[in-house]
Amino acid sequence: MIQLFWPTDYDVITQRFGANPQNYARFGLPGHEGIDFRAPHRTNISACADGVVYRVSDGRDGNNYGRHVRIEHADGYKTIYAHMDEPLVEVGDEVKMGQRIGLADNTGNSFGSHLHLSLKREGEVARGYYSNLIDPTPFLMPFGWTPPEDEWDATELDKRIGDSCDCEKEE
Numbered sequence: 196m197i198q199l200f201w202p203t204d205y206d207v208i209t210q211r212f213g214a215n216p217q218n219y220a221r222f223g224l225p226g227h228e229g230i231d232f233r234a235p236h237r238t239n240i241s242a243c244a245d246g247v248v249y250r251v252s253d254g255r256d257g258n259n260y261g262r263h264v265r266i267e268h269a270d271g272y273k274t275i276y277a278h279m280d281e282p283l284v285e286v287g288d289e290v291k292m293g294q295r296i297g298l299a300d301n302t303g304n305s306f307g308s309h310l311h312l313s314l315k316r317e318g319e320v321a322r323g324y325y326s327n328l329i330d331p332t333p334f335l336m337p338f339g340w341t342p343p344e345d346e347w348d349a350t351e352l353d354k355r356i357g358d359s360c361d362c363e364k365e366e
């Protein structure tokens with residue numbers, strides 16, 4: 196079980212996983228395939244968990260994610276941080292949970308500066324999705340949470356965000 200550190204400086208989710216199916220049908224997806232977070236232009240994007248950077252894209256390949264960073268974690272999990280202005284890590288870098296890895300923007304298929312976060316896990320996929328995409332929501336820790344220095348126990352997970360966050364609808 197992975198714990199995902201809140202990756203932006205703002206306590207606002209602008210689009211949930213699975214939202215707005217009408218916008219994603221053309222990609223063959225049943226809905227939004229990650230979580231969007233408020234992230235104004237050139238604000239900090241942080242790694243959700245310890246891992247190793249396995250891809251950094253300058254966006255010139257036309258990828259919908261624009262300039263983005265992909266990190267591989269333990270237990271087959273991978274996170275993708277999309278629509279950046281500037282990645283601040285390189286392939287092969289070891290990163291720590293909460294470490295700044297880039298600055299936010301609006302590159303790729305995006306309308307307005309924000310962070311799009313996708314979570315993948317080898318051997319798993321959310322119903323109707325593909326490419327090992329799963330819902331990050333159950334793993335996302337609350338804004339302001341920091342991991343304890345010692346091992347934590349599973350009761351920490353009871354504090355996860357659930358449905359209590361301050362959500363906004365994306366235009």
Ligand SMILES: [Zn+2]
Nearest residue numbers: 229230231311
């Ligand atoms: Zn998104």
